[in-house]
Structures are given as C-alpha cells and as structure tokens.
Amino acid sequence: MQEIRTEILVIGSGVAGLISALTAADLGREVLVISKLPTLLSGNTPWAQGGIVFLGKDDSPEKLKKDIIDAGHYHSWEPAVDFIVQEGPRLVKELLIEKYGVLFDRNADGELHLTSEGAHSTSRIIHSKDKTGEIIHLTLIEKAQKHPNIKFLVDHTAVDLLTLSHHSTKSTDIYEKPTCFGAFVLNNQTGKVFPIFAYNTILATGGLGQIYLHTTNPPEATGDGIAMAYRAGVRLLNLQFIQFHPTAFYSERVNLLISEAVRGEGGKLIDKYGREFMNEYHENGSLAPRDIVARSIHQTMLKTNHPCVYLDISFKSSDWIKSRFPTIYQNLLKAGIDMTVEPIPVVPAAHYSCGGLGVSLKGKTSLSRLYAVGEVACTGVHGANRLASTSLLEGVVWGYHAGKSASEINKSDQYIPEIFPWKDENEYIDPALIAQDWLTIKNTMWNYVGLVRTRQRLTRATTILRHLQNEIEQFYKRAKMNKEILQLRNGIITAIAVTNASIEDKVSRGAHYLEN
Numbered sequence: 001m002q003e004i005r006t007e008i009l010v011i012g013s014g015v016a017g018l019i020s021a022l023t024a025a026d027l028g029r030e031v032l033v034i035s036k037l038p039t040l041l042s043g044n045t046p047w048a049q050g051g052i053v054f055l056g057k058d059d060s061p062e063k064l065k066k067d068i069i070d071a072g073h074y075h076s077w078e079p080a081v082d083f084i085v086q087e088g089p090r091l092v093k094e095l096l097i098e099k100y101g102v103l104f105d106r107n108a109d110g111e112l113h114l115t116s117e118g119a120h121s122t123s124r125i126i127h128s129k130d131k132t133g134e135i136i137h138l139t140l141i142e143k144a145q146k147h148p149n150i151k152f153l154v155d156h157t158a159v160d161l162l163t164l165s166h167h168s169t170k171s172t173d174i175y176e177k178p179t180c181f182g183a184f185v186l187n188n189q190t191g192k193v194f195p196i197f198a199y200n201t202i203l204a205t206g207g208l209g210q211i212y213l214h215t216t217n218p219p220e221a222t223g224d225g226i227a228m229a230y231r232a233g234v235r236l237l238n239l240q241f242i243q244f245h246p247t248a249f250y251s252e253r254v255n256l257l258i259s260e261a262v263r264g265e266g267g268k269l270i271d272k273y274g275r276e277f278m279n280e281y282h283e284n285g286s287l288a289p290r291d292i293v294a295r296s297i298h299q300t301m302l303k304t305n306h307p308c309v310y311l312d313i314s315f316k317s318s319d320w321i322k323s324r325f326p327t328i329y330q331n332l333l334k335a336g337i338d339m340t341v342e343p344i345p346v347v348p349a350a351h352y353s354c355g356g357l358g359v360s361l362k363g364k365t366s367l368s369r370l371y372a373v374g375e376v377a378c379t380g381v382h383g384a385n386r387l388a389s390t391s392l393l394e395g396v397v398w399g400y401h402a403g404k405s406a407s408e409i410n411k412s413d414q415y416i417p418e419i420f421p422w423k424d425e426n427e428y429i430d431p432a433l434i435a436q437d438w439l440t441i442k443n444t445m446w447n448y449v450g451l452v453r454t455r456q457r458l459t460r461a462t463t464i465l466r467h468l469q470n471e472i473e474q475f476y477k478r479a480k481m482n483k484e485i486l487q488l489r490n491g492i493i494t495a496i497a498v499t500n501a502s503i504e505d506k507v508s509r510g511a512h513y514l515e516n
Helices: 015-026 061-071 078-099 132-145 171-175 224-232 260-264 290-304 318-324 326-334 391-406 431-448 455-478 483-504
Strands: 004-011 031-034 150-153 156-163 180-187 193-203 242-249 268-270 309-312 344-353 356-358 370-372
Touching: 004 015, 004 180, 015 031, 015 132, 015 150, 015 193, 015 391, 031 193, 061 078, 078 391, 132 150, 132 391, 156 193, 156 224, 156 483, 193 224, 193 391, 224 356, 224 370, 224 483, 242 260, 242 290, 290 309, 290 344, 318 326, 370 391, 431 455, 431 483, 455 483
Parallel strands: 004 031, 004 193, 031 150, 193 370
Antiparallel strands: 156 180, 180 193, 242 344, 268 309, 309 344
C-alpha cells in the first residue's frame, strides 16, 4: 500500500492553512499541504472581497472587542476575543504587511486606506480593491511554493482522519487517549486511497455553504472537515449559527457576492418601489449586523412579494465606483447589470459557518494531535454571528499559533501505529443520483434550516436527512471511490450536524433565528 509520512499534515490551502504551514516550515518542520482542487487557490479565501480588520485612527483593542461581542450577540468566548484583538493587528502588520508584503490599498499620502463595514464602530478595515482575499491568498501561495520545507499534493481529497480507536491494528489502542495521526487521502486522478501519516495534523478545510441552495461559497465548500471530525468524535460547537450574507447577486446563473464594503461606502438597500427600508429594522440602517440585515431583507421580500431587494450605489461617481469595486463592477457588467447607473438585485445566501471544531487559543481540538484553523474551526470569537472582515483575521491569528504549537513535536511520544489497509470497492455510481441527492440536501436545508427556523421545520429536516443518509451510506460502502461520492457523504453528515445543533439550541439568538 502506498503511504506518505510527514511531520505536519495540513488539509486545505486557504489563508489559515497556508499561514500555519509557513509558520511550521519556518520553525524547521517538514510540512505537507493537500488541496482537493488541481490548484492551491481554492476555498473561500479568494472570494473574500471586503478586507481584513486592522486598527483605525481612533481605534483601540477595547473598541474592537466591544464590536465583536455586540455583533456576536454576547455569545462569544471572551478569552478568544481578547486574544484576537491583541494578536490580530500585530500579526497583520508583522506577517501580512512586513514579512509577506501583501499589497493593501493606500491613500495618496502612503497610509493604509481604512474603510468601514456593518457593525464596526470605526473605519478599521484594510483592503486590496475588492479582492482582498485573493491578493492575500496569491501572496501566501507564492511564499509557500518557494519554501524548501513545504510540499504540496493538489487534486487530492481527504477521506477520513486516522485515529487510534478507528484504524490501529492494535486492539488495545482503543483505551488510549483519542488521537489523530494523519488521514486517508484519495488521489482524484487515479481513484486510489492511501494513508498520510503525520505527527500533527492541521484541519483547514473551510466552509460548508454548499449544503444550502443559495450560497456565496465555491463548489468545493462541502463541509468535509466538519464531517470528518463528526465521524472521528471530535467536539463540534455552534454549528446552528450559519451566517447568511445579506447581499448575494440575485441570479440563477452567476454566483457572486456583493461585498459589505459597498454598503460601507454608502450603498443603500431599497425595495422594489425604490424605498429604503433598513431604518425600520435597526438604528444603523444598511450597516446593521449581518443577521439583522439578512432577516430584514427576507421580511421585505415577503412583504413586497418580490424575489429580491436592491442595493444602490449608483448615486456615486461612476469613475469612483469602477476604481473602488473593479471586480464587482466587471462581474456584474458580464451579467447585464451596470452598478454605476442602476441598483443591483440582491438576496441573502448562506455565507459563513460561525461554528465548527471547538479549539483552544492554540487551535487544538478535543482529539489529541489534531488542530483546526479557519472556517472549519470554532474559536469562540464569532459567537452567534460573525462581525464583518474578522474571518481572514481569525485565519491569520489561529493559523500562526496552530503552526507554532504543532511544531512542538516529541517523536518518542507521538506514536504512529500500524493500520488496516484501505479496501477498494468497484460499483459504478450514476452521477444523476448524486446530483439529485445534493438537490434534496440543499432544498431541505434552505427551506427548513435556513434564515428563519421553526420546531416543525427542523423536525421535518431531520426525518428527510436521516433517511437520505441511510441511502448515501449504502452508496458509499459499495462505490468506486471518487471525489463526488466523498463530498456527498460529507455534505449529508454536515447537514445533519447543523440540523442537530439547531434542534438542541432552544434560544433564538444571532444567526439562529427561531419563530414560535
């Protein structure tokens, strides 16, 4: 059986995964990064348009802390918030700006350009036009590819975490502390599954938006890390808090997020009659916290019996709009909308999971030798609703500290056992069945575990999803392995995990909004 051994395995190549890989590599560790796409430019990072939190001119860690906790509906873990407000701006400066040389926009006087977004009490967000995530990501990829201690496997999908209790041939290992020592991985090209053994594993698999019908997430965001953790018995937290971005472009053909920065720069939300409506729902109007804006749009769509609302910034100078939002402008133009002269049709869409694998301030999970960083992790910072532009910041902070902690390896203590070999199956799976099962997951989650939830809807979702899971598991056991069947299996388990968390939480709070 083919196998690979490395000191540190990083599953995922977004900002959090690459920062952790670079940090560990700088400390002399041998690092292997895997990506399930043929490219490292994958996940939600390159789609992050708005920016990353820094510190404004009249700003302070205390102000940022208050904004994070307010937006999180007082459900944030205070030690994690203290950690990010102290470490975040320092690491953005030392790592992104000084060490890696990320090109953020600057004013004519050479100072970093600061903008505002919803629920921020001051302008403290730095950006690179309207494609901040992509610029950061490309910079980190370039640095990682040049690093002598980092190797890459692209077009490889993680199948399952290797644990003592599930995979060791030594039966008494079940009595040991639950421990991860790598992962089974699928070569997407050959269809072969093989183990990667590691002293420490860092899970950086990103989001789960594809379990919903409408999402701003890319196709690869299928909840893989959540599902692998669920199967391995890792503690999961706050999965009921799915943040819906208020303003995704309303189109059946184009998946496009309209950055919150458009509202930060003065864009107004209007209904089909051209009437501003957000002041009826919140004192901050169009810059209210995301969960409030998303539900307000939902309510307005119901009131006006219209499938969308509109975001209007056309009253600003045409040249300014094209310069500030070049990517959004060009993408909308391709879809037939000119944002310099007309309002943009928008709807809410599943955007960000505030929950995930519960982690310490060093990114450690409840499973020994397993770390989690980025969107797949739950640091406790976001509470019940994420403050805009804190996700990239969280990825940098926890990526750095997880990479540092994972580098502390004592090989004599970090046992890697013999494992049972992977057993291949060969049954062909009709792609039409996979497509139909995904539609069932997406529609069920959108209608029953979406923006507004009720006990009846959640109960109905459980019934549908459990039945479908039985079908999919039978598929999986017999199937010739490929990325599509793996993603489907992960998608159904992630959907069930989110639904279970929503049923267990009887308090309506933040992004978990319960009626009756």
